[in-house]
Amino acid sequence: MLDPVEFKDWQIAEEAEKSMLSPEQWRDKLGLTNEELIPYGKTPKLDFIKIMDRLKDRPNGKFIEVTAITPTPLGEGKSTTSLGLIEGLGKRGMNVGGCLRQPSGGPTMNVKGTAAGGGNALLIPMTEFSLGLTGDINDIQNAHNLCMVALNARMQHEANYSDEELAKRNLKRLDIDPKRVEMGWVMDFAAQGLRNIIMGLGGKRDGFMMSSKFAITVSSELMAILAVATDLKDLRERISNMIVAYDKYGNYVTAGDLEVDGAMAAFMRNTINPTLCYTVEHQPVLVHAGPFANIAIGQSSIIGDRVGLKMFDYHVTESGFAADIGFEKFWNVKTRLSGLEANVSVLVATIRALKMHGGGPAVVPGRPIPEEYTKQNMALVEKGCENLLHHMKNIKKSGINPVVCINSFATDTKEEIALVKKIVEEAGGRCALSEHWKYGGDGALELADAVMDACKEPVDFKYLYPLDMPLRQRVDIIAREVYGADGVDWTPDAEAKAKAFEADPKFNDFQTMMVKSHLSLSHDPTLKGVPKNWRLPIRDVLVYGGAKFICPMAGGISMMPGTGSDPGFRRIDVDVNTGKVSGLF
């Protein structure tokens, strides 16, 4: 085992990849048939329809969700903890696996790096995982951009041709309002220069001139759809219903109206099969979908969980952002769509984040960490536990059993860790320290044991709200019960939209997808701990017709991150003799 203090993640991955398993070995290890494993270079896909069909009568395994307290801007290691827990359960001899989101090329090439975990809780093959896997993001990008090609070309041809000319091609005028084109283009990099563009400059045959935008591919509605679709039929239907624009009379124009939905689905045909990756300790991890945590569920797919729960006795999955966003969507949206109730939620905390909530100075990416975070400070830790307890209480409201995991840092002191454990246990929770980053599965045994113990407890699962509750009431409950707000303030525009959605039966089965900062329980990222005496402002409401999401906006979101001045791509290279990639992080 390499020491992650000395070695970079890509070096640890390279070492582990010297003993990769062949598809045949995976077939035997997981009890799959040849037809269920689709080799794709170094990373096979799993044929989910075939596996589900064979295992349909097998009882589901235990279902463990991993979430986190409100993080610092550096993140507190949910993916690393998920992988560490899988390794720890593996060390205990369990049949364990999980499903994680796939990373986006934007962060991977920029300053955040890939999302393969870290240290000895790392996913391999790391290069394939980090650079597009078996092509799902590319497939989404192609399907999405083909829709935009269809949209803009249609606007051009409608501008240039008479109704008679259109009729010859069996086309009816859609009369798209150029000021109400909702959809933009996608590219899976942090391309801030494409956030706002003017397109269609030139002559009559150079497209329709309009303002447009690029978002990062993983924010595409198609990615949101992939994460919640139950099968290819569901995916196909949702694609048809994607709203791309409004016509001049205010009606929706969909991908189906553009007659491009079938071709989009053709590009997406392979995306329904999860890809099989594994930890450096050879524990299986499905990788499937990677949607945003604001306008989408921020979790790997329902398909991935369905397959994983059939294949594994313990199936681990992760929610994006902190528990007020990630867990809340897991609880009230993903579970409602999948019917799969979790046994345990692991709430990841770090001494660093607790100190921040206790009043520590701001943690700023790229700047040295203040010394409050590297020296023992019991008062900051104690005060900061308020945030942890708030999230723990929320998990308990769902009926799912929480297990707090302290993701260990070298600078944590024994006294600080003991204090957190004491506070959690006094509040009726389980708490485990985990050192998976440094020691892999051997470092995660305490966590694994606590999770197995918690899995023995019954779950009295209940939703926070019924789906037939009107939209504004749902938002009010989420704001009060989950975020701790005193209520919700709607702008007149947002309220008018909400009323229209409430009145239109088309939206009866649409899910509520809250958009809010993950850096605070409130909408204001500077408010740490458990903010009091505040109201949640809703400024706008977005709708995704294919994903069937209604997104109340308690803050702005950037759908296209920016590439920084010292991006990670500067350090990435390939060995021209072996094809091996170095510098991923």
Place this chain on the structure above:
Amino acid sequence: MLDPVEFKDWQIAEEAEKSMLSPEQWRDKLGLTNEELIPYGKTPKLDFIKIMDRLKDRPNGKFIEVTAITPTPLGEGKSTTSLGLIEGLGKRGMNVGGCLRQPSGGPTMNVKGTAAGGGNALLIPMTEFSLGLTGDINDIQNAHNLCMVALNARMQHEANYSDEELAKRNLKRLDIDPKRVEMGWVMDFAAQGLRNIIMGLGGKRDGFMMSSKFAITVSSELMAILAVATDLKDLRERISNMIVAYDKYGNYVTAGDLEVDGAMAAFMRNTINPTLCYTVEHQPVLVHAGPFANIAIGQSSIIGDRVGLKMFDYHVTESGFAADIGFEKFWNVKTRLSGLEANVSVLVATIRALKMHGGGPAVVPGRPIPEEYTKQNMALVEKGCENLLHHMKNIKKSGINPVVCINSFATDTKEEIALVKKIVEEAGGRCALSEHWKYGGDGALELADAVMDACKEPVDFKYLYPLDMPLRQRVDIIAREVYGADGVDWTPDAEAKAKAFEADPKFNDFQTMMVKSHLSLSHDPTLKGVPKNWRLPIRDVLVYGGAKFICPMAGGISMMPGTGSDPGFRRIDVDVNTGKVSGLF
């Protein structure tokens, strides 16, 4: 065998794909080892380094290039003939294979359709072939666009930061001239609305504002490089040297200067391995690279030919456009870079195209074909053979043996075919009728026999010009000897550029890549037959620093086609129960 008069190509493919070969079957059929065949879903890749290493001492097979007379705008079936020839040689019991270009999503989703051949000379798996294969085009697109992200972000940061701030990040100011950014973005669809854009609108952090453009991905310099690179090392070096812009002092700025070349190569690492497809009669066809025929070689890769010539006794490849462009580049560029001299060039002609050259009315895509083309007309055919004989004479200048192939149409008469054969044979050439579209390999036996016969003849290969000949003199020879021009007229700007290239030793080993209409031997697409008394105008000279191409421009080129008013994507769909795609053509 399905009758292509009654069944669409995708239906013929679907029928043939009921008996697809497994990777293991291909391994045994082609005598490969397990390690040399990399399964990728339905279409395995071949590990070219491993195969070349094992077969390095095996003599090369016979090398057959397929080109065409000046076509109508509908195309005269080079890919179909290439596949038919492979099937015909297979029916004669030969160990035969080939290498073809991969198609682009632009034409596939638009009006031209995929490039899988047609009828019973068709490539499978057709869906995978048509929709991105094993991801090469996606890899190129990602690598290319990452370079543009790096470029625009660098311009933003240089505008926002002082030299001192840049130095903290170990960056030296590149001072890119925003008016001299050479590179644009790429997308593999016919997205005319992205031909001309303004990007970087917004604030200081929303990129650098500039005019920009999107080209279709297959026109990327990276695709041009993939087609001529000999291995990953060569590919890596060429990427570094790609010219993305000029600085404010007129110096080149390269991908290497942006420090993004390593990450680009990482995205391209898998593209060096050709993908194994096959005809509906189970004859192997490598698919590798798909560069433009104007600013690039318009042919599948050198890597593909190197592997194919080792694996097969007869290896067939195709050149894009007509012989004045495609064959000329095969002859003077691809062969010079690869050292692989062809034995035979098959010159594809149709009675339709011959009639057009003989003075028939214009052939316009999407309009009914005039009756001159569907009824016997000996005079038009006879006159039109001038164009055919001109191309045949050019092939003979290289020392390669020509074989004329009449690609059969149902409306051709016996008398018309006999006339063409008589004219070709009187000029000392071989001529074969081929009916592969309708009958597969059984319809291509006459062609296969003629090719095998021609392969027995010696080849006295010679280039048209030596590489140390100055640029303008090279262009003059190509214009006079290949096109039949009386000379070349340079605009003052173009001539100044040419002089600068001639004077700079950096360009000594750059290849000449002519850009000219393929619809005429001249630069004027309306001039059919063999135009007389004309001079070739060169308006500009482009340079590709990584591909090492100098492109004299005898005409405009569109790097981004447009999506028409009745595009093919309207008819494409997927079966949600089986995942099978219908409607590709």
